[in-house]
Amino acid sequence: MSRVQVLAFACLLCIGDVTGEVIHREKSLYQNIEIQQRGDDRCLVFAVRRDDRRQSCFDTENPDRVVFSYVRMTFGGLLLQPKPSSILIVGLGGGTLPTALNDLYPTAKIDVVEIDAAVVRVAEGFFNFKANDYLKVAVQDARVFIKRAARLGSRYDLVILDAFTGEYIPEHLMTREFLSETRSLLSEGGVVVANTFSSSELYDYESQTYKAVFNEFFNFKLPASGNRVIIARPAGLPDRETLEANARALAPGLNRFGVAIESFPKYLNTRADWDQTAPILTDQFSPANLLKNR
Amino acid sequence: MVYGMSDEQIDTKLERIGWLVLLLAFTSGFIIMSVELLGGRILAPYFGSSIYVWGSIISIFMVALAMGYLIGGRLSINRPNLGLYGLFFLLAAIGLLPIVFFADNAMDAVFSAIDDPRYGSLLASTLLFFIPTALLGMIAPYSVRLMVDNTRHSGQVAGGLYFVSTLGSALGTLLTSFYLVLWFDMNTILITMVAVLLLAGSLAIAFNRKRS
Numbered sequence: 001m002s003r004v005q006v007l008a009f010a011c012l013l014c015i016g017d018v019t020g021e022v023i024h025r026e027k028s029l030y031q032n033i034e035i036q037q038r039g040d041d042r043c044l045v046f047a048v049r050r051d052d053r054r055q056s057c058f059d060t061e062n063p064d065r066v067v068f069s070y071v072r073m074t075f076g077g078l079l080l081q082p083k084p085s086s087i088l089i090v091g092l093g094g095g096t097l098p099t100a101l102n103d104l105y106p107t108a109k110i111d112v113v114e115i116d117a118a119v120v121r122v123a124e125g126f127f128n129f130k131a132n133d134y135l136k137v138a139v140q141d142a143r144v145f146i147k148r149a150a151r152l153g154s155r156y157d158l159v160i161l162d163a164f165t166g167e168y169i170p171e172h173l174m175t176r177e178f179l180s181e182t183r184s185l186l187s188e189g190g191v192v193v194a195n196t197f198s199s200s201e202l203y204d205y206e207s208q209t210y211k212a213v214f215n216e217f218f219n220f221k222l223p224a225s226g227n228r229v230i231i232a233r234p235a236g237l238p239d240r241e242t243l244e245a246n247a248r249a250l251a252p253g254l255n256r257f258g259v260a261i262e263s264f265p266k267y268l269n270t271r272a273d274w275d276q277t278a279p280i281l282t283d284q285f286s287p288a289n290l291l292k293n294r
Numbered sequence: 295m296v297y298g299m300s301d302e303q304i305d306t307k308l309e310r311i312g313w314l315v316l317l318l319a320f321t322s323g324f325i326i327m328s329v330e331l332l333g334g335r336i337l338a339p340y341f342g343s344s345i346y347v348w349g350s351i352i353s354i355f356m357v358a359l360a361m362g363y364l365i366g367g368r369l370s371i372n373r374p375n376l377g378l379y380g381l382f383f384l385l386a387a388i389g390l391l392p393i394v395f396f397a398d399n400a401m402d403a404v405f406s407a408i409d410d411p412r413y414g415s416l417l418a419s420t421l422l423f424f425i426p427t428a429l430l431g432m433i434a435p436y437s438v439r440l441m442v443d444n445t446r447h448s449g450q451v452a453g454g455l456y457f458v459s460t461l462g463s464a465l466g467t468l469l470t471s472f473y474l475v476l477w478f479d480m481n482t483i484l485i486t487m488v489a490v491l492l493l494a495g496s497l498a499i500a501f502n503r504k505r506s
Contacts, residue, residue, distance in 0.1 A: 029345050115344060141342025144411050151406070172338035283339045284479040291476075 028118030035126045044094045056094030065258045070227035072259045077193035082246045084157035090142040091163035095129030102135045112137045113145045155187040161194040171286045179213040191233045198228035202291040204278035212280045218268040315437050316458050322433045323462030325487050328470040340401040341415035350415040358424045362431020370439035380498030382432050387491035389426030394484050
């Protein structure tokens with residue numbers, strides 16, 4: 001081997017090391033699923049060729065630690081609803097979030113909707129996810145679940161929208177009609193938390209759509225995170241003192257998950273930092289994933 | 295009208311309208327696939343966008359087209375003419391209208407009646423898409439009959455028609471998924487297709503009048 005070849009080979013190895021070792025791979029109906037392990041971190045990846053997107057990671061040595069900042073940010077919803085007795089989570093991923101919430105609120109009814117049965121199996125097999133009497137998973141399209149639940153009169157104190165494919169959020173889960181159906185599931189004072197990206201033209205459309213359904217909402221961004229978490233409450237948003245008081249009360253419980261909740265309130269603001277002339281997404285008009293690449 | 299003409303007379307008459315038939319066959323191919331693709335979007339709010347929703351849509355389109363081929367072929371036996379051909383387009387246009395105006399009511403009723411989204415989406419697809427797709431399917435065999443003047447070239451004519459209408463389908467699929475959904479509301483796209491079908495049907499009927 002020439003020196004160049006040796007270098008090239010070594011570099012291949014180093015790339016392999018960065019993405020981690022693939023310990024499980026399966027094709028499901030909806031995506032190519034990979035489990036990658038790098039050191040103690042084990043990640044669920046919905047593989048889309050090279051720009052693989054890690055959906056969920058957990059630390060095998062310290063399973064409580066929430067690895068991803070966007071998942072930690074999702075706990076920000078608790079600042080508006082510190083004692084939820086019923087929670088709906090759309091999108092299971094590795095199950096980190098439902099497991100943590102089940103730990104924090106052992107008697108809260110938690111429903112998780114996940115479209116892909118393979119993701120549920122993988123979460124159980126590789127991420128220690130376990131359903132129980134309070135924590136249940138429905139393998140179903142979230143739009144169907146939510147429409148049905150709304151008709152049956154179900155109510156939730158906290159709804160977390162975190163449905164991601166390898167690409168982005170499915171288009172029929174971003175429209176005004178979907179968000180209205182979700183809003184109708186909220187109990188008095190109920191809160192919606194939605195995990196989104198903050199890049200691309202879609203940000204403007206998505207923000208305008210949430211505004212159309214929920215009016216003002218907290219646009220939660222952390223420095224150095226490409227994620228934006230929307231926190232909305234139809235009953236109105238609390239003031240800074242209430243947020244900080246709730247953060248102090250929540251801090252001891254969230255500490256072991258690595259969630260620095262007390263640093264969140266100062267980043268919760270309602271300033272519209274997007275193009276407010278952008279059209280809203282509807283069931284009639286939702287070219288969402290085409291906008292994502294702009 | 296074509297009554298009272300011999301088969302030979304009919305055939306010479308039809309020979310000269312080949313370009314029109316090809317154009318209309320292209321149009322119907324375009325619209326079939328455009329509607330099929332929009333079908334996924336139309337059903338998603340009630341039944342999701344899982345693989346079974348596509349399964350429902352595609353299978354209903356196939357069955358509807360199959361029925362359309364059968365009926366269109368049967369109707370082409372006696373006195374094939376552009377007037378009846380144009381009528382297929384007009385009826386297909388009317389058949390698309392319920393998708394624009396009653397889709398939500400229909401899907402709402404199905405959603406309430408059937409829990410399993412597989413059978414829900416199958417029934418909803420049938421209600422919404424079967425009739426217009428069958429009507430559009432009738433166009434294909436009838437086009438063949440309008441253009442065939444002897445058995446020797448029948449295969450070639452059918453091949454040419456399949457070529458044109460399948461290219462139309464490809465373009466309908468591509469334009470709808472790449473651009474139309476980015477530019478327009480779904481109902482705007484559907485209404486435009488209704489208008490195009492009405493125009494196509496009127497054109498065929500007008501030519502039929504002119505030539506008889």
